[in-house]
Amino acid sequence: MIDLRRLSVLRVLAEHGTVTAAAEALHLTPSAVSQQLRLLAKEVGVELLRRDGRRVRLTPAAVVLLEHADSLFAQWERARADLTAGEEAGAVRLCGVSSTVAALLGPAVTRLRQEHPRLTVRVIEEESADCYELLLAEAADIAVVLPTPEAPPVDDPRFTQWPLLDDPQDLLVAAGHPLTRQDAVELADAAREPWIVKPRHNDTYALLQVACAAAGFTPRIAHEAKEWFAVSALVAAGLGVCLVPRLAPLPPQHEVVRIPLHGNPRPSRRIVGCVRRGSEEQWPIARAIAAIEAVCAERATDGRAV
CATH class of the missing domain: 3.40.190.10 (Periplasmic binding protein-like II)
Known part of the structure; x- marks a missing residue:
């Protein structure tokens, strides 16, 4: 059996390149990250990391494992959606750059409070690159971001991305x-x-x-x-x-x-929405997406965006 939380740590390490940077992104200590990776290696029965001076590099087995990780995570997100089907309660975390927080996420939260009072919503302001990292670390559920040249491509298998306005x-x-x-x-x-x-x-x-x-x-x-x-x-x-x-x-x-x-x-x-692939079917996330899209449609209609 594989603990997907530990697999997520490996994925963040691959994204950031060092244990220290991965620990910072995950809000863990470097020793905690190293321990999670050691336990993951024990679970899968292969070596995942090798020392390269002061850094570590992924083994070929780790690369193969990561190739399967995207589909495993997407399937898990869909399973979570099935498990919570019919429940009109829960929590959702929204993140975005300052202007989208003010103009889009704030009004979306107001709409959600009116339409779904049992839904708990949290808003996080971060730059776009940090928002993608929050999604991968499962510290946020929906990102409203600006796709800069450093952003993941639209067909990145880790995410579902779509234009908002x-x-x-x-x-x-x-x-x-x-x-x-x-x-x-x-x-x-x-x-x-x-x-x-x-x-x-x-x-x-x-x-x-x-x-x-x-x-x-x-x-x-x-x-x-x-x-x-x-x-x-x-x-x-x-x-x-x-x-x-x-x-x-x-x-x-x-x-x-x-x-x-x-x-x-x-x-x-171009402002886009982004979630972990497969998670868009979960009830809290789906309701928040609908509220954000409704606000964007209103903004486009009143001329404040096109």
Whole structure:
């Protein structure tokens, strides 16, 4: 018999490369991770890891085991759905980047409380890459994320992914900025502007790089900020410009202007939903997915996203 929890530890180790990084992702100690892997090796009767200096590497047997892991986990998620069929109670954990938490997950939780009062919901804010890790570690059930270049491919057998909506990005400038006087603004018109964005651990930075490259320039980063309150404050002070998602709420006290962009490219964020493959049939997760999709449909209808 195989303990799927221990198999999950092996899968996270393969994803992160080191016992220390896997332990951090799983919120365990490195010794606990090592112990789980030793017990898994005993269960399957083969060597799974070999020392390579200070690191460990997977044995060929471990690679074969991981090839079967995705289908085993997906089947287990479907079994859990069958076991809880007909139960209108439970718990579900939602994770996403800050703007999707504010604009989509918050309203979805309100809807769930009204429609399914026995369902317990928890919201977690993380960057997209961390959300995928939370799903694999079974620390979250649904992720609402932005597929950056580092995201798992859409056919990754560990996940079920689907598009939710497209969120256009506007150019954010200070009130009175010369660009506010133009009838139409293209992204290239801001090529010489100082930009405000945090390059590290920030999904927005990768999207900005791609959009600006398509417009024919590299943005000059003048100030580094990530949270939209801080970014809009710096823009209001005349310290630079930025791309802001249409779904992102901005404080009304900041004197800034959103400028819809015209021409090509017209940067937009594709927001996707993601779950562990097979888990979408479980009652709490299915109800939460329905609530999130309903909120997204409303946002698309009222023009705050397309």
